[in-house]
Amino acid sequence: MADSNQQHPNSDYDLNAPIPGDAPGLRQGLTSYGDAHFSLFLRKVFIKALGYSEDALSRPIIGIVNTYSSFNPCHANIPQLIEATKRGIQLSGGLAIDFPTISLHESFASPTSMFLRNLMSMDTEEMVRAQPCDAVVLIGGCDKTTPAQLMGGISANKPIVHLVTGPMMPGSHRGVRLGACTDCRNNWASFRAGTMDVEDISAINDELAPTAGTCGVMGTASTMACILVALGMMPIKGATAPAVSSARLRIAEDTGKLAVQAAATKLAPQQVLTRESFLNAITVLQAIGGSTNAVVHLLAIIGRHPEVAGTINLDTFDEIGRRTPLLVDLKPSGDNYMTDFHNSDGMLALLHELKPLLYLDTRTVSGKTLGEEIASAPRIPVPRNSPVNCLHPLDEPLYPASSLVVLKGNLAPGGAVMKASASKDRRLLQHKGKAVVFANSADLAQRIDDPALEVDEDSILVLQNIGPVGNPGMPEAGLIPIPRKLAEQGVQDMLRLSDGRMSGTAGGTIVLHISPESADPESVLGIVKTGDAIECDVEERILQLCVPEEVIRRRIETRKAEPKAIGKAAQEHTRGYRGLYMRSVNQANQGADFGFLTAAGP
Numbered sequence: 170m171a172d173s174n175q176q177h178p179n180s181d182y183d184l185n186a187p188i189p190g191d192a193p194g195l196r197q198g199l200t201s202y203g204d205a206h207f208s209l210f211l212r213k214v215f216i217k218a219l220g221y222s223e224d225a226l227s228r229p230i231i232g233i234v235n236t237y238s239s240f241n242p243c244h245a246n247i248p249q250l251i252e253a254t255k256r257g258i259q260l261s262g263g264l265a266i267d268f269p270t271i272s273l274h275e276s277f278a279s280p281t282s283m284f285l286r287n288l289m290s291m292d293t294e295e296m297v298r299a300q301p302c303d304a305v306v307l308i309g310g311c312d313k314t315t316p317a318q319l320m321g322g323i324s325a326n327k328p329i330v331h332l333v334t335g336p337m338m339p340g341s342h343r344g345v346r347l348g349a350c351t352d353c354r355n356n357w358a359s360f361r362a363g364t365m366d367v368e369d370i371s372a373i374n375d376e377l378a379p380t381a382g383t384c385g386v387m388g389t390a391s392t393m394a395c396i397l398v399a400l401g402m403m404p405i406k407g408a409t410a411p412a413v414s415s416a417r418l419r420i421a422e423d424t425g426k427l428a429v430q431a432a433a434t435k436l437a438p439q440q441v442l443t444r445e446s447f448l449n450a451i452t453v454l455q456a457i458g459g460s461t462n463a464v465v466h467l468l469a470i471i472g473r474h475p476e477v478a479g480t481i482n483l484d485t486f487d488e489i490g491r492r493t494p495l496l497v498d499l500k501p502s503g504d505n506y507m508t509d510f511h512n513s514d515g516m517l518a519l520l521h522e523l524k525p526l527l528y529l530d531t532r533t534v535s536g537k538t539l540g541e542e543i544a545s546a547p548r549i550p551v552p553r554n555s556p557v558n559c560l561h562p563l564d565e566p567l568y569p570a571s572s573l574v575v576l577k578g579n580l581a582p583g584g585a586v587m588k589a590s591a592s593k594d595r596r597l598l599q600h601k602g603k604a605v606v607f608a609n610s611a612d613l614a615q616r617i618d619d620p621a622l623e624v625d626e627d628s629i630l631v632l633q634n635i636g637p638v639g640n641p642g643m644p645e646a647g648l649i650p651i652p653r654k655l656a657e658q659g660v661q662d663m664l665r666l667s668d669g670r671m672s673g674t675a676g677g678t679i680v681l682h683i684s685p686e687s688a689d690p691e692s693v694l695g696i697v698k699t700g701d702a703i704e705c706d707v708e709e710r711i712l713q714l715c716v717p718e719e720v721i722r723r724r725i726e727t728r729k730a731e732p733k734a735i736g737k738a739a740q741e742h743t744r745g746y747r748g749l750y751m752r753s754v755n756q757a758n759q760g761a762d763f764g765f766l767t768a769a770g771p
C-alpha cells in the first residue's frame with residue numbers, strides 16, 4: 170500500500186497541506202466531516218458523477234441562480250439566459266454551475282409575494298454561502314426576486330452580478346398599445362365603472378402580457394432593474410432590453426464574463442456598495458418615477474449592509490426627490506412602455522442626463538467607477554423629437570421634482586410614501602376631507618360598492634390593517650378602488666390612505682406604507698374613525714389627523730385595553746414561517762425585513 174503522505178501531482182491529495190478557509194473553487198466551504206481532505210475527496214467523488222474533468226474542476230466556479238418556475242411567466246426565458254450566461258462564463262475560463270432557489274411571481278404567491286421576499290432572501294443567502302462558488306450570477310426579474318437576491322447577496326457577501334429577465338413587449342387592442350400592469354388596472358376600472366363591455370375586457374385579457382418577461386411599464390420589476398444599474402451591480406445595458414430580444418441573450422453572455430472577472434477581483438457587494446451608491450440609486454428612482462415598493466426594498470437592502478445601515482432613511486428619499494426631476498415618460502407616471510425606454514437608449518441615456526446629480530466615483534462590480542462605465546459605454550443618441558424617445562432632458566423634465574414624496578404628521582410619525590407624479594387629480598395633493606374607514610381588506614371588499622356607503626369624491630378612503638404585521642406580507646391593496654357609484658359618475662381619483670403597498674404599475678393619489686402600521690398598539694392610523702377630518706398637503710409634506718391630541722390618546726388607550734385588538738397572541742402562537750414572519754418583520758420604514766436578518770442582527 171502506498172504511503173498516504175507521499176506527494177501526488179494533484180495537491181488535493183497532499184495531506185500535509187492545510188486547506189485554508191478562504192480557499193477558492195471546490196476547496197471552499199467544505200462539508201464538515203472532521204477531516205477536511207476527506208471532505209474535499211468526497212466532494213470530488215460526487216461532482217465527478219456529473220462528468221466534470223479535473224481541468225474543469227480547477228477553474229473558478231461561477232454559480233448561476235436559477236429562478237425558473239412554470240408558475241412564473243416573468244422568468245420564462247431563464248433557460249435561454251442560463252445557456253447564454255454559461256457561454257460567457259466558459260468563454261472566460263470559468264466553470265458554470267447553476268442551482269435553484271425559490272421563484273416568486275406576483276400573481277401566484279398567496280397571500281402576497283412580499284410575504285415570501287424575506288424567505289427568498291434567506292434561501293439566496295444560505296445557498297450562495299453554502300455552496301462552493303467563487304462568484305454568482307443572480308437571475309431574477311419579477312418584483313420581489315431582485316430585492317430578495319440583493320438582500321441575500323449582501324448578507325452572504327460573495328462576489329455577485331445581477332442579470333434580470335427583462336421586460337415583456339406591449340400588446341394592443343383596437344389600435345391602442347397595452348401593457349401589464351398599468352393597463353390591467355385602468356381597463357379593469359373602466360369595466361367596473363360600466364364603460365367597457367365584457368367582450369372588450371375579455372379580448373384585452375389576451376393582450377396585456379403578450380410575451381415572457383416582467384411587466385412592461387415602470388413597475389417594481391423595471392424600477393429594481395434600473396436601480397441595480399445605478400448601484401453598479403449590473404451592466405448598464407442590462408436593465409431595459411426586452412426579455413425576448415437577442416440583446417437580452419448577449420447581455421447574459423456578457424454577465425457570465427463579468428462574473429468570472431468578479432471572481433478574480435473578489436469584489437463582494439459590501440465592498441462595491443457605499444452610501445453614495447445608494448444615494449445614486451435613490452436619484453435614479455426619483456428620475457424614473459419608480460415604484461413606491463422600491464422604497465421598502467431599498468430600505469431593506471440598505472439594512473443588510475453593515476456600513477451603510479442607519480445612514481439612509483425615508484427622509485433621504487424625500488431630500489433627494491426635491492432636487493431630482495422626473496425624466497422618463499413611462500406608465501404609470503407617463504404614457505410609454507419599457508420597450509420605448511430601451512429604444513431611447515435606456516439607462517445609458519438616463520445616466521448621461523443625470524450625471525450632475527450622481528456620485529460618479531462609486532464602484533461597480535466590474536471594478537470601474539460608475540463614471541468610467543458611463544463614459545466607456547458606446548452611445549447612440551436618439552433625437553429628442555423621435556417618436557420612440559421617452560427620455561426628457563434635465564432642463565425640460567416631465568415633472569419638476571419629487572415624483573416620490575415622504576409625508577409625516579401625527580397620522581404617520583414614522584413616515585408614509587406617495588408617488589405624487591402618478592396622481593390623476595392634482596387638486597388632491599392638497600386636500601382636507603372626511604375619512605371613510607375600512608377596518609381591513611375583508612371589510613373593504615364587503616362595503617366599498619355598497620350603494621348605501623356614505624362617500625363622495627372629497628371623502629378620504631382609509632384602509633387599516635394591511636401593514637407588515639396586520640396582514641402578513643403587507644399586500645398591494647393600497648390602491649383602494651373608487652366606490653362603484655362614484656366611478657359610474659366619472660370619478661377617477663380620490664385621496665386614499667393605508668399602511669399597505671401598491672403595485673408599482675398603479676397610479677392615483679395614494680398614501681402608502683404609513684408607519685407605524687395600524688396593528689401597532691400606538692398607531693394613530695389604527696384609531697381613525699369614519700367622519701374624522703384628515704389633511705394631506707404634499708407641498709408641506711403633511712399627513713395629519715385633525716382630531717384633538719387628548720381624543721387621539723384616549724382612543725389609543727381604549728384600543729390597547731381590548732385584548733384581541735392587536736393580535737399579540739396570534740403573533741406569539743402562529744406556527745411555521747407565518748409565525749416567524751409575524752414575530753420578526755420590522756416596519757415599512759425599515760424595509761419590512763426580519764430584524765434578525767439585518768446587519769444589526771436581532
Ligand code: FES
Pocket residue numbers: 243274275276310311312349350382383384388390
Ligand atoms: Fe412579474 Fe409584474 S408580475 S414583473
